[in-house]
Amino acid sequence: MAPEEGATHAVRRRVVLFPLPFQGHISPMLQLAELLRARGLAVTVLHTDFNALDPASHPELAFVSIHETLPDEAASPDADIVAQLLALNSACEAPFRDALEALLRGPDDVACAVVDGQWYAALGAASGLGVPVLALRTDSAATFRTVLAFPRLRASGYIPIKEEQLDELVPELEPLRVRDLIRVDGSDTDALCGFIARVADAMRGSACGVVLNTFDAIEAPELAKIQSKLSCPAFAVGPLHKLRPARPAAEHGSLHAPDRGCLPWLDAHPRRSVLYVSLGSVACVDRAAFEEMAWGLASSGVPFLWVVRPGSVRGTDEALSPPPLPDGLDEEAGWRRGKVVAWAPQREVLAHEAIGAFWTHCGWNSTLESICEGVPMLAQPCFADQTVNARYVTHQWGVGLEVGEEIERARVAEAVRTMMAGEEGDRVSQRARELKSPTDRCVATSLAIDNLVQYMMSL
Structure with a gap:
C-alpha cells in the first residue's frame, strides 16, 4: 500500500479496480484510477501475478496481488486467446473474491468496484458479495454494441461467419459487414460465442454501470443504442489517456520498456x-x-x-x-x-x-x-x-x-x-485533422468523469 494511503485510519471512500492483465486493458484502467484519485477517492488496484503490474510506476495507488494459479498452457505466449480468457476467468474468480472480501474488512468504506468488462466471473463475484460493480469496456462503443448483439447474430445465422455472406451489411449494425464482426481466427467458434455470451450476461445481470473509454464526438449514435439495451447507466468517459493528470514520461506503467531513442x-x-x-x-x-x-x-x-x-x-x-x-x-x-x-x-x-x-x-x-x-x-x-x-x-x-x-x-x-x-491519403489526412477539433473540445471538460464519480458515491 502506498505510504500516504496507510498514514490515516479515518474512514475513506475506496474504489477497487481489477484490470485484465494485457497492456491494452491495463493502460485505460490505470488512467481511470489516476482520474478517480485526483477527485479524492482512495484507489486499490487488484492484479494478477500473470503479467503483473509494477507498483513503482504508480506510487500514489495501492496494489494488491490476488495470487491466482493459472494453468501453464493458459500463460503461454502461444495460447489461444479465447481459451486464455476463459482460463483466466476460471482461475481468478475465487482469489479475486477473497481479495475483495479482505478489503471489505479493512478500515475504509468500499464504495464500489470497477472491473474490466472481460472479467465476467469477477463481475458476478463482486455482485455476489453485495459490492456495487461497474464494468470498464476498453473497446469501442461499436464493439460493445456488437457484443450485446452477438446472441441475436448467432440465432440469425450470421455466426459462424460464412464465406458467401462476408460482404453483406449486418442489419442494425451498419456500417459493419459480416466480415467485420468480432472473430478470432483459429479459435473454436462455440468457445468464442460462449465467452461473449457470458460477458454480455454479466453486463446485464451483475453490473450496475458500464464505463466506456470513448466520447460523444465520435460514437454518439452507438452510445445511444447501447443505453437503450441496458438497464444500468453507461458513462462515456474517454479519451482517458488525454484526461488523466500529467505524469513524467518515464512513468508509463507499460509492460514493455519503450525505446526513447x-x-x-x-x-x-x-x-x-x-x-x-x-x-x-x-x-x-x-x-x-x-x-x-x-x-x-x-x-x-x-x-x-x-x-x-x-x-x-x-x-x-x-x-x-x-x-x-x-x-x-x-x-x-x-x-x-x-x-x-x-x-x-x-x-x-x-x-x-x-x-x-x-x-x-x-x-x-x-x-x-x-x-x-x-x-x-x-x-x-x-x-x-x-x-x-x-x-x-x-x-x-x-x-x-x-x-x-x-x-x-x-x-x-x-x-x-x-x-x-496520394490524393486519397490527402483526403483522409484532412478528415483526421478535422476530427481532432471535437476531440480537443471533449478533453477540455471533465464533466463525464465528474458524473461518473457522483454516481459511484451514490451507490
Missing part, C-alpha cells in the same frame, strides 16, 4: 514525412507476412518507424527478442530510411510533427490515440474487436485507408505511397 530520430525528419508502424501489444503475424511488410516498407520510398515486438512474429524462435530481418534486407538502400524498435513511446510518437500516418492493427487504444492527435491510419486488423474498429476508421469516420487482406510487398508499398503522398 526513436524520438530524436524523428526530430531529424520533416513534418508529416514518417509512417509509424505498430501492430500493438498482442497481435501477431506469420513470418511470411512479416517479410512482405518489411520488403514493402523498404521499397515504398517512405521513411518509417516500425515497432517489432518480441514474440510478434509466429514461426520464429525469437520469443524474447525481435525476430531477424529477411535475408538481404539490411543491405537494401530503402531499408536505411527506416528505424526498427522493440517498443515505442506511442503517444509521444503520434504527437510528433514528423508522423504523417499510422499503420495500425486498430486496437482501440491505438485508434483513440491516433484520432486524438489527428493522425490518419492504414488499417490492418488482426482479430477480435480490431475488425470493427477498422471498419469505423475507414468507412464511418473516414480517417483511414485499408492495407488490404493480402499482405504482399508490392501492395504494401503502393498502400504506403497512397497514404503518404
